Amino acid sequence: MSDPHQTRAQQLIGDFAPKLVDLTDNVLFGDIWERTELSPRDRSLVTVASLVTSSSTDQLRGHLIRARANGVTETELKEAIIHLAFYAGWPKAMTAITVAKELFAV
Template identity: 85%
Template sequence: MSESQQTRAQQLIGDFAPKLVELTDGVLFGDIWEREELSPRERSLVTVASLITSGSTEQLRGHLSKARTNGLTETELKEAIIHLAFYAGWPKAMSAIKVAKEVFGED
């Protein structure tokens, strides 16, 4: 399988942690993200909020892009970050907005 055909998890850690790739691709993105009880747009907003509140900015980059693909606008995502500044903390929001600026600048 060429690198362009691999999932992001396979590209990042496939050879190092194949079980984590299997769980990421099969359970998280193959099952959880496909459940009909929440739309992909709603799942993206929840995921972005969770990553911001936990300070997980490394994973935030990919999920901000996915959120845009799933229908969230740049304005909505910036507003979510501003809103979370008061619940997650100012430093986490500032870190998240820096990542968002980079991601949105690439689009």
């Protein structure tokens, strides 16, 4: 069972790739996500869009949850995915909307 005090990166790969955990926790989430030039809500929308366009479904799951916590509505997230179908490709959007449906059904 994982330690609830560990970050998600520590839980997933801490013993295998500690440097990547350090970069994830301290640079990405400790610095980049905390910059004030974009709101957390805007960062979430940009991140979700990037993950949809790259078919990064494992990371998409966590960032859809983060986006909701950052004030992006379920309707807005679905609309972003629908919009991206025309720019990123239909299969990527269909995969992303399936992930969103699974998460939002909970």
